[in-house]
Amino acid sequence: MKRVLVIEDDHRMRDLLVRQLSALSCEAFAVGTPSSALRAVDAHRPDVVVIDIGLPEMDGFALADLLRHTRIPMVASTGDAHPDLEERAREAGFTGLLRKPFRLRDLARELDRALPRD
Known part of the structure; x- marks a missing residue:
C-alpha cells in the first residue's frame, strides 16, 4: 500500500x-x-506527496524546494488556471499537476506517473 501525504x-x-x-x-x-x-x-515517510500550490506561510513551490532533498515524488495541486503553471511545476520538481476540480481518474493518473510500479 502506497503512503501519500x-x-x-x-x-x-x-x-x-x-x-x-x-x-x-x-x-x-x-x-x-x-x-x-x-x-x-x-514522521510518515510517504511514498509521494500531493502539494497545494496556494498554501499559507509559503507557496507550494517553496515547499517543494525544501522537500526536494528527500527525493520523494511530488504532485502539485491547484485551482489556478494559468497556462504556464504546468511548466513551472515541472521545473520545480513536481512529477505532475492536478487542476481543481479533478476526477479520481486524474488523481490515479498522476499517482501512476509519480510512483514506481511494484
Missing part, C-alpha cells in the same frame, strides 16, 4: 483527497500547513 489548507479539499486516495488503495495522511508538512514527511 496531502498538504492542503482547505479542509474540504483535504478530506476529499484523503477519501479519493483511500479509494485508490493508498494510505493517506493530510496536513494543512507547510510547517506541519515538514514534520509529517519525517
Whole structure:
C-alpha cells in the first residue's frame, strides 16, 4: 500500500483527497500547513506527496524546494488556471499537476506517473 501525504489548507479539499486516495488503495495522511508538512514527511515517510500550490506561510513551490532533498515524488495541486503553471511545476520538481476540480481518474493518473510500479 502506497503512503501519500496531502498538504492542503482547505479542509474540504483535504478530506476529499484523503477519501479519493483511500479509494485508490493508498494510505493517506493530510496536513494543512507547510510547517506541519515538514514534520509529517519525517514522521510518515510517504511514498509521494500531493502539494497545494496556494498554501499559507509559503507557496507550494517553496515547499517543494525544501522537500526536494528527500527525493520523494511530488504532485502539485491547484485551482489556478494559468497556462504556464504546468511548466513551472515541472521545473520545480513536481512529477505532475492536478487542476481543481479533478476526477479520481486524474488523481490515479498522476499517482501512476509519480510512483514506481511494484
